[in-house]
Amino acid sequence: MVSEYLKRNTAEYHDAAEKLFNSEKIFNKTFTLEDYRKIIHTNYLMLLHSEDKIFNSLSDKFTEKLQLSERKKLSLIEKDLSSLALQNQKPSFNLEFKNEHEALGAMYVIEGSTLGGNVIAKQLSKTEGFDEVTFNFFGCYRENTGPMWKNFKEVIDAEVQEKNYNEVLSGAKKLYMFLLSVN
Template identity: 45%
Template sequence: MDTTLLSLYLKTATQSLHDRVEEKMNAKKIFTPFYTVEDYKQLIWQNYLFFSHFEEAVFNSFSPPLRTALQLPLRKKLPYLVADLEVLGLTASGTASYTDTCSEATAMGILYVMEGSTLGGNVIKKRLTSLPAFTDIYFNFFGCYQENTGPFWTQFKEVLDTRFTTDQYEEVYRGAVKAYDYMAAH
């Protein structure tokens, strides 16, 4: 029996997918002096498409005990993305929501990608606030957890690592793949 923690399994198993999405989103450019507000608008738009597609269906897939353990109401990010779009002069428009039935394990894999984007968002926010073009921009989405980003990630990993059995790892993995594939395609 594999005793690898699910969080470590997902990190290793999805690394190439994560890298593909970062490349599509032009993440390396963020760490150059050439990243622009237009680049940032595209990044926020891509995240908006992703969260508007999955967030409601994923959150509704969890049982009440898992919702409580994850503190789901505190993890909603779509309102932050809508606020960022408005600040950037963009309009949030309807997208096709995820309509497949989603097991808790699949939902957890998708949530793994959602929560990972928040963790990475701290690094993005720190970098962009150092660029002169971003001095007047408030980072609602990338700063949504503020000083609680680390503790929220730790709590998420604890739930991930303790609530799912090794026979569910592949289903959680497939959920993460579904999320990464969606991000790579939009």
């Protein structure tokens, strides 16, 4: 299954992202609003440079299977930017996905960040100083976070053949490398 292949082969990137964002501070309640601004800004840049490219690279069969209209997150994170007094930007990096498989790999990173973001939102909502934070991006699927993640994994596991696993991995690595370099 491609989802397990991706999990195994991107673990080091996932760990590096958690370290970059000081994730351990989330659970020991020392995460600050400035830490949150950084994580939102970096995720915003990731979505700004990738979301449209990913969605435009996917064939029509994925529109319904992945409920693509419900997975758009750029407008949500822009609300978070505004509430944190951070500025919208224009895309300034050339991030490209060669094909649909790379786009699915990049989407894996974004959907994974949504899954983790739900945990972050729940934890930070109990942390002092986060009373006024709305968590539009991290809480985007609300109670549907688990089902949306499960749907994503089921679709890519059913649709991606083993001969294309490396292309999907390439897309995931490409987006992780971008995320880790834009802070």
